Amino acid sequence: MPDRETETLEGLVNVVSPGAYAVSDVAGDFDGGAGGLYYRDVRHLSRFVLEVGGERPVVRGREARGTAAEFLLEAPGLELVRRRRLGHGMEEEVEVCNPSGRAVEARLSFWVGADFEDVFVVRGFAGREERGEVVEEVREGTLRYLYRRGGFSRGTEVRFSAEGAKPVAGSGGIQCLLRLGAGERRVVRLSVALEEGGERVRAAERRGAPYAAAPVLETDWEALRRSWERSVEDLAALTFDAGEGLLLPAAGAPWYMALFGRDALLAAYGAMILTPEPARNALRALARWQATGRDDYADAEPGKIPHELRRGELAFFREVPQPYYGTADATPLFLVLLEEHRRWTADEELARELEGPARRALDWLLLHADRTEDGFIAYERRSPAGLRNHGWKDSDDSMLFRDGRRAGGMVAPCEVQGYAYDALLRTANLAESAWGDAKLAGRLREEAEDLKRRFDRDYWMEERGCYALALDGEGRQVDSVTSNAGHLLWSGIVPEEKAPLVARRLLSGEMFSGWGIRTMAEGEGGYDPLSYHNGSVWPHDSAIIAQGLACYGFRKEANRVAAALVEAAERFEYRLPEVFGGERRREGEGPVEYPSSCSPQAWAAAVVPLLVRAVLSVEPDPEARVLRSEPALPGGVGGLRLEGVPAFGGRWCVGM
Numbered sequence: 001m002p003d004r005e006t007e008t009l010e011g012l013v014n015v016v017s018p019g020a021y022a023v024s025d026v027a028g029d030f031d032g033g034a035g036g037l038y039y040r041d042v043r044h045l046s047r048f049v050l051e052v053g054g055e056r057p058v059v060r061g062r063e064a065r066g067t068a069a070e071f072l073l074e075a076p077g078l079e080l081v082r083r084r085r086l087g088h089g090m091e092e093e094v095e096v097c098n099p100s101g102r103a104v105e106a107r108l109s110f111w112v113g114a115d116f117e118d119v120f121v122v123r124g125f126a127g128r129e130e131r132g133e134v135v136e137e138v139r140e141g142t143l144r145y146l147y148r149r150g151g152f153s154r155g156t157e158v159r160f161s162a163e164g165a166k167p168v169a170g171s172g173g174i175q176c177l178l179r180l181g182a183g184e185r186r187v188v189r190l191s192v193a194l195e196e197g198g199e200r201v202r203a204a205e206r207r208g209a210p211y212a213a214a215p216v217l218e219t220d221w222e223a224l225r226r227s228w229e230r231s232v233e234d235l236a237a238l239t240f241d242a243g244e245g246l247l248l249p250a251a252g253a254p255w256y257m258a259l260f261g262r263d264a265l266l267a268a269y270g271a272m273i274l275t276p277e278p279a280r281n282a283l284r285a286l287a288r289w290q291a292t293g294r295d296d297y298a299d300a301e302p303g304k305i306p307h308e309l310r311r312g313e314l315a316f317f318r319e320v321p322q323p324y325y326g327t328a329d330a331t332p333l334f335l336v337l338l339e340e341h342r343r344w345t346a347d348e349e350l351a352r353e354l355e356g357p358a359r360r361a362l363d364w365l366l367l368h369a370d371r372t373e374d375g376f377i378a379y380e381r382r383s384p385a386g387l388r389n390h391g392w393k394d395s396d397d398s399m400l401f402r403d404g405r406r407a408g409g410m411v412a413p414c415e416v417q418g419y420a421y422d423a424l425l426r427t428a429n430l431a432e433s434a435w436g437d438a439k440l441a442g443r444l445r446e447e448a449e450d451l452k453r454r455f456d457r458d459y460w461m462e463e464r465g466c467y468a469l470a471l472d473g474e475g476r477q478v479d480s481v482t483s484n485a486g487h488l489l490w491s492g493i494v495p496e497e498k499a500p501l502v503a504r505r506l507l508s509g510e511m512f513s514g515w516g517i518r519t520m521a522e523g524e525g526g527y528d529p530l531s532y533h534n535g536s537v538w539p540h541d542s543a544i545i546a547q548g549l550a551c552y553g554f555r556k557e558a559n560r561v562a563a564a565l566v567e568a569a570e571r572f573e574y575r576l577p578e579v580f581g582g583e584r585r586r587e588g589e590g591p592v593e594y595p596s597s598c599s600p601q602a603w604a605a606a607v608v609p610l611l612v613r614a615v616l617s618v619e620p621d622p623e624a625r626v627l628r629s630e631p632a633l634p635g636g637v638g639g640l641r642l643e644g645v646p647a648f649g650g651r652w653c654v655g656m
Helices: 222-238 261-270 277-288 330-345 348-353 355-368 414-433 438-459 484-491 499-506 539-551 555-571 607-616
Strands: 013-015 021-024 036-039 042-045 047-052 058-065 068-075 078-086 090-097 104-113 133-139 142-149 152-162 168-170 173-180 185-196 216-219 239-241 247-249 411-413 470-472 618-621 626-629 640-647 650-655
Touching: 013 058, 013 068, 021 078, 036 185, 042 152, 042 185, 047 078, 090 104, 090 173, 104 152, 133 168, 152 173, 173 185, 216 222, 222 239, 222 555, 222 607, 247 261, 247 277, 261 277, 261 330, 261 539, 261 607, 277 330, 330 348, 330 355, 330 414, 330 640, 348 355, 348 414, 355 414, 411 414, 414 438, 414 484, 484 499, 484 539, 499 539, 539 555, 539 607, 555 607, 607 618, 607 640, 618 640, 626 650
Parallel strands: none
Antiparallel strands: 013 021, 021 036, 036 042, 047 104, 058 068, 068 078, 078 090, 090 185, 104 173, 133 142, 142 152, 152 185, 168 173, 216 640, 239 247, 411 470, 618 626, 640 650
């Protein structure tokens, strides 16, 4: 699981669903590279190419929304509309139109291939110890591909039908000859069915779509309204069954269509204003996979919440760790979200149901986690197949000193200490309100205050007016100025007297690009605006910072970040990507696309709901069972109102 900066996704179109997902070029084809039809970490079709008269059509336009896409194409004398919908397989229809005043013939060919490659191999992140055999079966109008290696098997079947024409199937392709009169239209249809373990993949029973009743946003801020709608649409499209009917968003397309601990927890937090269901489901799903012992191959310790769970061939044979636990922050975030769910629902039942996993997570925080000599939560990779860095900035070079040197050995990121502080206080609330353990609550509050004092003493950089990125194994400050310090406002670990200094640093010209908060300050030794984590802008990162600014009363600064992100979303067709370039904003130019950015991505899709929460200052009061809101709108916005916010079993209206 090396650095994730290796692949390029520029010019690709992702169409996702709760089952399969497709990665194509702008014509809808996939033929090499990252392209393909994927299901549960395996590429079921590696080639799917449309030709008309032996040539690929010319692209005139395309649009991808949610689980569907439409591609507008042209061939000599013909107009084509290629419509694709994803679900438990893929359905495609190609409408062929003859706009001329005379009859024409059109030979359509679909070239098909299946390599059943694991997503880790497609990305170049892992090799293979063994390889099974792909078998092709050709029948009338049908191509079928089967793959087996030991107890692991997958299959793909492509069926073809056409109005007024007979399809002819041969090895690697299906063709048909259409005869169209003047102005006539014909439709060709393809249906792709998938198999896993010898069984046909069926449409999953969805016991209620979590985002179907999302609040309605009313505002004259058009870019925000359209971004809100796109966010809800993307979260719904990414939602999959994580087991036992637990519906929650996969981390993101195309590489992270699986359960990721950190991503699921932060996306659910950001989307809490939409619905509490994904939070509840994420907590239950992750509790099922909580580590029970130490496993160095998986970077696991007792009580730890997993980083990712995969379902491909390499995971099946454990050629990659499965589950993998290389995350220092998912465990405290699990506790944060559990208490946040209680705040929004006043439901003590889930807190009681998950008391065991929560106490084990707490034990990991206090007993089993790696620690520096001064007691701060840290990590050091033990698995040869694992990630070098276990914070949210998990690329190999994300932990850099001010002069650009890499921090080696054990590392204790600043934001993880903030999450731990928040988790201790929130777990104290759960112990008091749901578990009837006042003694534990008192001890955890004392632990939190001690952590806050020690953290401020050891991480604060007086000459830089900011907190250090991390401490290394020798207790030295990793002294780059980064966005990680903004997460400390969100967690509440920053003393009131230092909060203005942190806010000022985050909104400085070195950190604020005009489109969002950079991951690293311009001028640092490791700064690169097109690096993955050392100068780029991550929307979820900036949104967490905006929420933290608002919580400390810096409403103007929070609105500045929120407005910048919404303006960036407008440049990305109202869908914020995983990450974009950190170059300074210039008149008439948009943010720079990052070549390997995933889109849609769950925590990026949850950004706009979190920004709306920050702008309206929406906070639940579980004791009084009311939602409280103190709106402070950005300049130029006349009104912002949410209808149907779910809280305490009812629906609320907030805004102005």
